[in-house]
Amino acid sequence: MGLEHARPAHIRVLGPDHPDTFHVRNNVAYWRAEAGDLAGAAASAKRLLGDVVRVFGADHALAHIVRANLEDWT
16 A cells, blocks of 8 residues: 555544644655656645644644755755
């Protein structure tokens, strides 16, 4: 089962704002970028960043990671 298929299960079981769900979303975006879909990865990262900041704040470690990834992909 790929990461893209794991995301709905994480959302259903853990909820959309659970840290593990955010990490799965970040990993999906990362591997999308690795596969060459930089635009798709950046779009996913933008949505994820908004959610991470909403739940944990702008200074959370994951927010910094997602921001750095977004810079790399844009």
